[in-house]
């Protein structure tokens with residue numbers, strides 16, 4: 001029987017109140033004894049096929065490659081792994097469905113979740129509706145406002161949305177509140193964490209549930225293009241879509257790039273570029289990179305995208321950064337909006353603002369990798385989610401900046 | 406034996422329960438914290454837990470979380486909390502325990518923080534989000550500086566976990582009466598007291614009961630009988646609330662003194 005790795009190099013672990021330790025042990029046992037069984041895996045696989053709509057498409061995006069690199073010196077081709085086509089519109093459902101199914105098998109009577117962009121909240125509410133489990137979602141009050149369509153969806157799905165008014169009133173604070181609720185109702189409540197972050201076993205569990213993205217993409221790349229991509233690019237909030245697509249390529253000769261949110265710029269005080277600008281610390285139960293001051297106080301992150309607006313990052317990414325296996329870049333709010341606009345106009349796909357950060361760095365990845373390999377390269381982008389939820393934010397931004405080209 | 410061990414030994418010889426008072430240092434100001442802590446000592450506190458405010462206090466309920474936010478706004482930092490400890494030591498010999506989250510310690514050099522804490526006459530440390538497995542390095546550095554490390558035991562801790570915690574406890578151990586955050590109501594205090602007493606006798610390390618103790622009557626229940634109960638009780642949220650409700654520092658000092666005295670009297674009543 002395999003045991004889950006609790007740490008990734010110097011990162012990960014469990015930094016939680018003693019009260020929660022038994023629940024994490026219990027969850028770890030659930031992963032080992034329930035989630036890893038053939039019966040569970042085949043039930044989940046069938047749900048992912050018939051309900052979520054997996055496998056998701058792999059789309060060749062020549063027009064985008066041409067738009068990003070008109071001379072074709074850096075980018076030979078761009079491929080899109082279409083997680084936006086999942087039911088509920090983002091990769092989050094892969095994880096939520098797995099965790100809620102596990103919670104149900106473990107006999108939990110109630111599921112809670114935190115959410116930033118609302119995608120994980122919607123995914124958890126969806127899984128809970130399907131599997132008939134009461135669901136409560138904690139969401140920062142700022143995010144309740146900027147992701148209003150997702151709040152309405154969660155309510156329609158029968159979930160209770162709890163606006164969080166503490167701290168920066170964003171994702172970090174939603175997770176604080178979810179942890180407080182969990183400590184208080186731990187015996188009968190399952191906490192469905194939305195990213196590859198938090199105390200062990202969450203980073204491993206979420207990565208295990210999201211690796212379907214990379215497994216499918218790798219097989220489809222080989223089948224449809226006859227080769228692996230030269231580079232894989234994904235946005236990084238807590239890091240779940242990124243680790244999900246990257247795990248399948250870790251042992252290949254494929255360059256891996258994560259893109260964080262640079263907000264107003266990594267040189268300013270308003271960004272969420274934890275791996276680029278953070279330091280090693282403990283937040284939400286794991287040791288990883290965090291944005292904090294010299295006294296150890298966690299700093300507020302800033303990003304136009306609620307799903308990346310987080311001063312922490314999953315521990316596996318901290319390790320992959322230190323080992324150099326993954327390169328982490330950061331894209332500003334402006335770059336993300338421009339990238340979202342470009343993808344919409346060239347490909348007819350409205351991407352989430354989170355995802356837009358990955359697109360914002362595809363040209364740079366092309367330059368770096370073509371220089372290294374001495375030829376134009378192909379890049380696979382994890383298109384983690386659709387952008388309908390962001391139309392309000394995008395409209396306001398475009399209006400303030402004088403409209404799109 | 407350190408100041409904490411001596412204090413428990415003395416209390417035991419007198420057949421008395423320990424009264425531990427928690428304050429969030431910096432709430433409402435650094436200056437006020439010194440005065441309020443001394444008011445708690447005058448009211449009969451045997452030991453002080455000096456709370457280091459943290460931006461993301463996930464183990465705390467709204468009352469202590471608000472206090473932490475006020476303290477941070479007032480400029481409280483770990484070095485300033487240590488300054489308060491130093492000033493308290495000039496006035497009192499009660500043991501001082503640093504009550505903190507992990508990150509303010511871990512962003513610094515541990516040997517240096519431990520030395521600074523010792524120089525500020527801190528006697529022990531309690532790190533809420535550092536379970537026994539994760540606290541090995543801290544225990545080593547703390548021991549080198551002569552500081553006790555107080556582990557938490559919860560009602561949800563397995564026997565094996567409780568044993569592991571007790572076997573590394575120095576000074577005392579803290580039994581969390583509820584599965585919840587600080588300030589939670591309706592704690593099963595009698596059960597907690599008996600569990601704490603059992604661990605204490607079995608391992609020969611004092612165990613106090615905390616969380617949910619906010620009145621003289623609950624303090625008595627949490628302390629339990631002299632032969633079967635806990636070695637003492639911790640009062641936090643009630644003190645912090647009294648400070649929050651007061652209109653001035655002198656008002657707050659009076660309220661803290663009166664509250665702690667009422668708890669002391671209840672614990673000492675035959």
Ligand SMILES: Cc1ncc(COP(=O)(O)O)c(C=O)c1O
Nearest residue numbers: 119195237238239240241307385
């Ligand atoms: C579409 C989309 N992509 C990415 C993210 C960021 O999360 P993660 O880094 O865990 O993939 C979110 C989070 O809400 C999201 O909704």
